[in-house]
Amino acid sequence: MKTVRLSLVLAMGLVPALGFAQPLGFVLNSDSASISLIDMATHRPVGEVPVLRQPHHITRAPDGRFVLVGDTVGNQILYLDPRTGRVVRRQTISDPYQLMFSPDGRLLTITGLARNQVDIYRYDDRTGLTLWHRVPARSMPSHTAYAPDSSAVYVSLQGSNRLMAIATGTGAVLWDARVGETPAGVLWNDGALLVGLMGQDGIAVVDPADGQVRRMIKTGRGAHNLFFSPDDRLIYVTNRVAGTISVLDRATLRVVRDYRVPGGPDDIEFAPDGTLWITQRFDHGVLFLDPETGRFSRVDVGRSPHGLFLNTDQTTHRTAFP
Amino acid sequence: MTDPFDTVAGYLQEHVVVPILWQLGWMKWEDLAGGWALFAVYGAAQVALMFAICMPLEKFLPVERWPDRSAVLTDVFYTVLQRVGLLPLVTFVGFYEAQTTLNAVLTDHGIVPPTLEMLFPWLLGRPVISFLLYACLLDFAEYVRHRVSHKLRWWYALHSLHHAQRQMTFWSDDRNHLLDDLLGAVWFGTIALAIGVSPMQFPLLVLLLRLLESLSHANARLDFGPVFGRLLVSPRFHRTHHGPGAAGRRSCNFGAVLPWWDMLFGTADFSADYTATGDVTASETLASGGYLAQQGAGVRRLVNDIRGDSRQPAPRPRGGGPGVRPANMESP
Numbered sequence: 001m002k003t004v005r006l007s008l009v010l011a012m013g014l015v016p017a018l019g020f021a022q023p024l025g026f027v028l029n030s031d032s033a034s035i036s037l038i039d040m041a042t043h044r045p046v047g048e049v050p051v052l053r054q055p056h057h058i059t060r061a062p063d064g065r066f067v068l069v070g071d072t073v074g075n076q077i078l079y080l081d082p083r084t085g086r087v088v089r090r091q092t093i094s095d096p097y098q099l100m101f102s103p104d105g106r107l108l109t110i111t112g113l114a115r116n117q118v119d120i121y122r123y124d125d126r127t128g129l130t131l132w133h134r135v136p137a138r139s140m141p142s143h144t145a146y147a148p149d150s151s152a153v154y155v156s157l158q159g160s161n162r163l164m165a166i167a168t169g170t171g172a173v174l175w176d177a178r179v180g181e182t183p184a185g186v187l188w189n190d191g192a193l194l195v196g197l198m199g200q201d202g203i204a205v206v207d208p209a210d211g212q213v214r215r216m217i218k219t220g221r222g223a224h225n226l227f228f229s230p231d232d233r234l235i236y237v238t239n240r241v242a243g244t245i246s247v248l249d250r251a252t253l254r255v256v257r258d259y260r261v262p263g264g265p266d267d268i269e270f271a272p273d274g275t276l277w278i279t280q281r282f283d284h285g286v287l288f289l290d291p292e293t294g295r296f297s298r299v300d301v302g303r304s305p306h307g308l309f310l311n312t313d314q315t316t317h318r319t320a321f322p
Numbered sequence: 323m324t325d326p327f328d329t330v331a332g333y334l335q336e337h338v339v340v341p342i343l344w345q346l347g348w349m350k351w352e353d354l355a356g357g358w359a360l361f362a363v364y365g366a367a368q369v370a371l372m373f374a375i376c377m378p379l380e381k382f383l384p385v386e387r388w389p390d391r392s393a394v395l396t397d398v399f400y401t402v403l404q405r406v407g408l409l410p411l412v413t414f415v416g417f418y419e420a421q422t423t424l425n426a427v428l429t430d431h432g433i434v435p436p437t438l439e440m441l442f443p444w445l446l447g448r449p450v451i452s453f454l455l456y457a458c459l460l461d462f463a464e465y466v467r468h469r470v471s472h473k474l475r476w477w478y479a480l481h482s483l484h485h486a487q488r489q490m491t492f493w494s495d496d497r498n499h500l501l502d503d504l505l506g507a508v509w510f511g512t513i514a515l516a517i518g519v520s521p522m523q524f525p526l527l528v529l530l531l532r533l534l535e536s537l538s539h540a541n542a543r544l545d546f547g548p549v550f551g552r553l554l555v556s557p558r559f560h561r562t563h564h565g566p567g568a569a570g571r572r573s574c575n576f577g578a579v580l581p582w583w584d585m586l587f588g589t590a591d592f593s594a595d596y597t598a599t600g601d602v603t604a605s606e607t608l609a610s611g612g613y614l615a616q617q618g619a620g621v622r623r624l625v626n627d628i629r630g631d632s633r634q635p636a637p638r639p640r641g642g643g644p645g646v647r648p649a650n651m652e653s654p
Contacts, residue, residue: 031356031357031360031522032522033449033520033522034447050446050447052437052439052440052446053437053520053521053522054521054522072422073418073421073422073425073520073521074437075425075426075429075434075435092429092434093429094425094426094427094429094430095422095425095426095429112426113422114419114422114423114426115423115426115427115430139350140350158350159350181347181349182349182350198349198350198352199344199347199349199350221344222340222344222349222352240340240352241340241341241344241349243336262336263332263336264332264335264336264340281356282332282333282335282336282340282356283332283336284325284328284329284332303325303328303360303522304356
């Protein structure tokens, strides 16, 4: 097993202000090589962290000490202090696109969208990431979800219209099945996998045992990513082409509401005050949606904002329902 | 406030490009299409800016006047095709794909691809300065490529399309054979990959360099003087390169934007003449044919040169050279 050499470089004082009064929201500007720091109380940008090339996704480490950002073209993982946005260290990792910790907090799966590979790392907060399995994938592995017991990880293959299942213990491919056009976000819900289909107008409900599509649920054109609501009752689906967000009842998977959200909605985070933060890929902003009224405000950030993280006291929001 | 270019590109992406991709079943290219839209908008703006700067210069300070400007129309087609369509596609999508894949493979093998920002961490977060440094390095790469394209007989067979124009205007910068462009793109892209140019800066670098190159092709009696003219390539400086005496293997003033490389390697000619332009070895089709006819003629010349059946002229002196008509139809 190959251990990736760590390059632990101390941050170079890139963020001038290190003490923010309010918790921060982190917005990854994929096409302007930066991370916008936004005051969660005022919704105003308060700082910007430069990165090397192209940050896409962000996740909080299980112990909460760091948030990890993948810089795909820069081939780096950045470890940031979630309170200040300060870069604490950098680690050389090839093509880190999507990154997600397993429910048990011991593994981190990183998809290499350009490299057509899925890397499963073991995580240690002192030494960082150690490569555990490297699994070749078909074209463009993008989003991931885990089985609730962390025994398997499911990866959408955007360029080949398929979903693959990998055993996290052995790195073996359990199955690799066609699920629909341009699959993106994946979510485990009540014993089924929900997969957003960018090339279609809804999500596929997939059997995690064999990858077979059990049924389709229409949400909107360009269904992209899926998120559980903080109260665990709802699932929000961003429909990139339609410019909408569909809300599904988690138990029945019926669409209960649609919001008109312009600008290419992508990722969603939930603020403690109930506001939904939504990145707008085409409109270069973050939109703040009041789910009660459907009204929203927005703030400009960098170019093509993608991944999003809010430093709230709650643990990383749920990514799987048994 | 969002950059107006981003706003226009975002609108195009949301309301035109992505819906079309969705209809065609090409959504896997959605992310990259956004980059293409942005650089196509930059390309269109660049053509407009070039027009606004160069048209008045050519109208009020022309070197030559021509009763029939139909040959210029073909150059206009080259420019729009290149800068709004092909160039953004090749420079963004092609470069992005190549860089992400190559760099990730190298990283997997323990080789971290260098970037200026890694060599000089101070540059991180200072994109304007790193942009200018990359521009200088790439301009030097262009000087080398251009010189080689004149030196190698088969390559000049393709490049002669660019030199054949006798009605050189600011539109002439893009009149190149597609194979010549392809070679140039591979060279330029390879150098950019090697020095770690950001994929979001690369198309902008190309557009900036091309904007200045357009100015240097303008049919304008414009010299930047003894000091500034040694900092930036002027229309007069580059016109010497397009003189009939400078077509082919013995040429001068290869620099695209900065004359420094010509000064450094002894190929600069700062003589004050405004020469006529053209390549006497090029066929009339290469000089004044339509787009497709020129492309075909370029291939024929390449094939003939490879077979050894060329009309390569005898070496000539630099610049306009003896017997070369200075283009003095207009008074300075």
